Amino acid sequence: MVVKAVADEIGPDKVGVRLSPFSDYCDCGDSNPQQLGIYMAQSLSKLGILYCHVIEPRMLTMFERHETNLSLLPIRKAFSGTFIVAGGYNRKEGNKVIANGGADLVAYGRLFLANPDLPRRFELDAELNKADRSTFYTHDPVVGYTDYPFLENNGYHAKHQKVSQQGEAYTARGDHKPIILIQT
Numbered sequence: 001m002v003v004k005a006v007a008d009e010i011g012p013d014k015v016g017v018r019l020s021p022f023s024d025y026c027d028c029g030d031s032n033p034q035q036l037g038i039y040m041a042q043s044l045s046k047l048g049i050l051y052c053h054v055i056e057p058r059m060l061t062m063f064e065r066h067e068t069n070l071s072l073l074p075i076r077k078a079f080s081g082t083f084i085v086a087g088g089y090n091r092k093e094g095n096k097v098i099a100n101g102g103a104d105l106v107a108y109g110r111l112f113l114a115n116p117d118l119p120r121r122f123e124l125d126a127e128l129n130k131a132d133r134s135t136f137y138t139h140d141p142v143v144g145y146t147d148y149p150f151l152e153n154n155g156y157h158a159k160h161q162k163v164s165q166q167g168e169a170y171t172a173r174g175d176h177k178p179i180i181l182i183q184t
Contacts, residue, residue: 004047012048016084022057022070033057034070041078052079053107056087073102091122110136117150126151 007015021037023029037054044052057070076083085097086107094106112118114131121128135144 001043003044003049007047007049013050015047015049016051016053016082017044017049018053018055019075020055021075023055034074037072037075038078041075045078045080049081051082051084051105053084053086056085056089076102091125113145114148116148120151124151 003015003017017040019037019040021033021040034057041052041054052075054072054075056072072085082104084105084107085103086109089097089106089108090111094108097103097106108118110131111128113136114129115121118128120126129148132144138144
């Protein structure tokens, strides 16, 4: 097993794995993704790796959310380390999954692409920039990844000094600091 070899070489506390058992990119779907995810989480737990980063079942494809009754909770319960979730989360959903114990961390990929100051926007409960998918994975060094405006550039900061207390993120430790994971 590759993960075991890496963990043996550098230490399991330096290893993390990202799983997408529910996705069907390029016709790579599994007949029982929930059981596959649970099996993988249990196997990775035995190795004592640092984290398991799992994509939500609702993200069957790269960009579109799909309604489903499936949940990551059984996979989360099968993994003893830090559990990171990703897949179309917004501020409110991210706060909820942390508060409910469904995850230790939430990854915000596309939201960070369009909002380079995402932690500040979450803190202020500010409006978010909309991501332009046509600029994802482009070779252009300027368009897309580096041209989204910051709040201060929009004059937002001066108009909205009060920080919103709604929907604060809770960590597994119970404190009230927002948890943000940058996903690239």
